[in-house]
Amino acid sequence: xxxxxxxxxxxxxxxxxxxxxxxxxxxVSRARCEKEAREIFNHxxxxxxxxxxxxxxxxxxxxxxxxxxxxxxxxFLQTFDFIGPITRFHLAKNIGLDVIKPDRHLLRMAAxxxxxxxxxxxxxxxxxxxxxxxxxxxxxxxxxxLPGAIETVFDTTxxxxxxxxRNVEQPRARQSA
Numbered sequence: 001x002x003x004x005x006x007x008x009x010x011x012x013x014x015x016x017x018x019x020x021x022x023x024x025x026x027x028v029s030r031a032r033c034e035k036e037a038r039e040i041f042n043h044x045x046x047x048x049x050x051x052x053x054x055x056x057x058x059x060x061x062x063x064x065x066x067x068x069x070x071x072x073x074x075x076f077l078q079t080f081d082f083i084g085p086i087t088r089f090h091l092a093k094n095i096g097l098d099v100i101k102p103d104r105h106l107l108r109m110a111a112x113x114x115x116x117x118x119x120x121x122x123x124x125x126x127x128x129x130x131x132x133x134x135x136x137x138x139x140x141x142x143x144x145x146l147p148g149a150i151e152t153v154f155d156t157t158x159x160x161x162x163x164x165x166r167n168v169e170q171p172r173a174r175q176s177a
Contacts, residue, residue: 009040009041012040013037013040013041013047013050015036016033016034016036016037016039016040017033017037017050017054018033023054023055023057023058023062024058026051026054026058027051027054027055027058030051030054030055033051034047034048034050034051037050045081045082046081046082048081049080049081049082052080052081053080053081056080066095069092069097074088074089074092074097074099075088077091077092086101086103089101089102093134093137093138097134098132098133098134099133099134099137100118100119100122100133100134100136100137101137101141102117102118102119103141105140105141105144105145106118106121106122106137106140106141106144108144109121109140109144118137119133121140122136122137122140125140
């Protein structure tokens with residue numbers, strides 16, 4: 001599914017689930033929330049899985065979930081229905097963890113720029129910019145989804161980035177007299 005479609009549906013599904021304001025209030029109205037969400041996204045098992053997550057968060061609280069993630073790493077997220085080895089990265093980012101999702105766009109960018117893994121690429125850029133690696137991931141991913149972006153970026157941006165990363169001084173603009 002395209003990012004724009006997901007974004008559009010997510011907003012509507014979020015409304016059905018009370019904009020995620022409280023797991024407790026969602027659990028109290030779970031049947032209604034799931035019914036409204038199914039009208040927007042007709043995948044009953046996935047909508048039910050969202051309700052199950054709300055039940056779990058309501059039962060043990062979000063801070064406890066975060067403690068389990070700290071203890072077990074993001075692999076813990078795979079204990080939730082429909083969260084697999086790739087989706088766990090996306091969910092981790094969505095709940096505020098500073099991780100990257102090594103999707104096909106980032107894998108291609110990292111390889112083209114001479115990095116062995118997207119994490120290495122994002123960490124290098126983050127070191128230069130001071131941004132979180134999850135932010136770098138998002139910016140690169142958004143850029144990569146633009147038509148023709150991948151074909152044009154490698155000849156210029158990464159050469160400059162690589163020079164910056166090696167602390168090679170960049171040419172300075174000439175000062176006018």
